[in-house]
Amino acid sequence: MTARAAISRDERRVWLIIAAMALASLLLVPFSQALFGLRFTYTVRVVALGGAFLGLLSGALGCFAVLRRESLLGDALSHAALPGVAIAFLLAGRELSLLLIGAGIASWLSLRFVAALLATTRIKQDAALGIVLASWFAAGIALLAYIQSIPDASQAGLDHFIFGQAAAIIESDVRLISVVGLVILCLLALLWKEFKLVTFDAEFAGANGMRTGLVDTLLSTLIVVTIVLGLQLAGVILMVGMLIAPGVAARQWTQKLDQMVILAAVFGAFAGGVGAVISALDSDIPTGPTIIVVASALVLLSLAFAPSRGLLWRRLRQRSNRRAFAARNTLRDLYRYALAHGAANSPVPDRFIRGVRDRGAELGLRELRGAGHVGLGEGGWQLSESGVKLARRDLHNQQLWEIYRLYAHELDLPVMEEDREREITSLLPADAVAKLETKLAEGADP
């Protein structure tokens, strides 16, 4: 019961963060207008919207790349898009949708190429990705250089695909992005359980009758389309950051896939929006790097402060564990010594307890004293009434666990994991506890 409550509290916290980030993204424009006096022309609004929407898409899809450990594949796919852009330009001229289709085809072909390399040769995945990334990107750069040597003004801006340039985004682009993006999101929702199972355990999915090859190709294709849409904004070099960073950041905050994807989407929208706005204000600031800086900041913040997985939280938990551990051991030492020297509350010489536990005793005594379980009297440390009670209960609990280990089978008790830090009486049904108590009273020697 308590476990359920705790989980829903965690979940609520994540929804809260999601809402806050979404709000921050929405208020971005009026906020920066009011605070920095930025002038929001129609163009800047369009760019902000496009950036946010692309960030949302790549954040959501990127989660699957992260979870499938295919971050590097995303990097190779985006680099491989460059020759597609150049070839499309040579064949059809500077028409964005055609350039993107060229990028998509090249990227998708590189995906199949990597798969073919892995299937037919003994090249390992990382090497195959490295080869494809470098060679296709090099081909793209060479083609771009060739295009620039053609005396024709229309090639201007093609190199924006390398680092991304938000200012180039116009309203029709945003419309294209939204339509394709909506289709992607709908497919993601429809095929949610298929994508989840293929990502978690493709082998089982296959044995369970799912057409994993098809699902896999669909998911990869959606990722390729997302990458291609984002190229204009983030550029082929840094697109992988836009894909991966929001997912990595979101993973720190939640333990549920649906929350992770939604949180990554709002993180991505925030980073994309902020990056696009900043770079739209000054055409000298490239968009891709700006977005990545914002996204990386989100990753760093998440790694540091996210509860349970964050570094800060883990450090705090370690400290509190160490204290609880020291307190428990010190209490046992005190109790044992006191019983051996008369009564449970007989004083225990300071030198003894420090001799047994050294620094642990220092920590444990401070904890116990703070909780009022022990006091420093004439002859040394003395357990208070509550301290004695606690020590008795702890000892009893340990004894019951011993009995459980020895006789669980004989007494036909429910099978459960041993966790001696917990009260066994709260883990077993009443009749099982009664059986243990009887066995203990009979003087079974644990």
Place this chain on the structure above:
Amino acid sequence: MQSLTNPALSIDDLTVAYHEKPAIWDIDLDVPAGVLMAIVGPNGAGKSTLIKAALNLIPRAAGTVSFFGEPYERARSLVGYVPQRGSVDWDFPTSVLDVVTMGLYGKLGWFRRPRKAERDLALHALEQVGLVDFADRQISQLSGGQQQRTFLARALVQDAQIYFMDEPFAAVDAVTESAIVNILRQLNQRGKTVMVVHHDLQTVAEYFDWVTLLNVEIIASGPTLKAFTLENLQKTYGGRVSSLHGGQLLAASAQ
């Protein structure tokens, strides 16, 4: 649906090769319905490969496989599978209940989402493996034994006729081992056919009534009492088995 005359699993001339080297070679195997069978053999003998090839998870170089006389494509719903525990990322963001529910995705088919009925089935399976209290736990918090039982529960909700389990006993605690044995026996009593890749030769005779000894080729297959002999074990593992296990094994199978 299933004819009694057909064996639960029938494999003919099955060969699988990785990079020209045969992993399993010319396998002929008939497993009668209702047996609890161990697949044993040394490392690299092709035990997992045999299972994966039977389930169409890896390409076959040659051979056919049928379940109750039907090819795999027609018999999918009859087959349940417990992959090796180490084959997935246990840090995946999901809960125990969710993983078990995945066993029902095949029945649900495209697009449909699991609802309360599926949730109840999954909870029932968790009860059988003693993990019902862990339903809402994150899978990253499970011990190895609990992970194995989660996979077992996921196979149970599949409600299959034939089960393949790839090393369910590998590195698990005593609680889990006894839970798995209990489940195996229950499945066996309900007439299911269960095939288990197994490593602990000492428990073969105790847990299983049928055994297949495999080392790239089938060495022997049949009732444990007949097939699980010192001679067959030596053919499978080489001479070293006699000094290691031979005495105890024969003592166990003589009981």
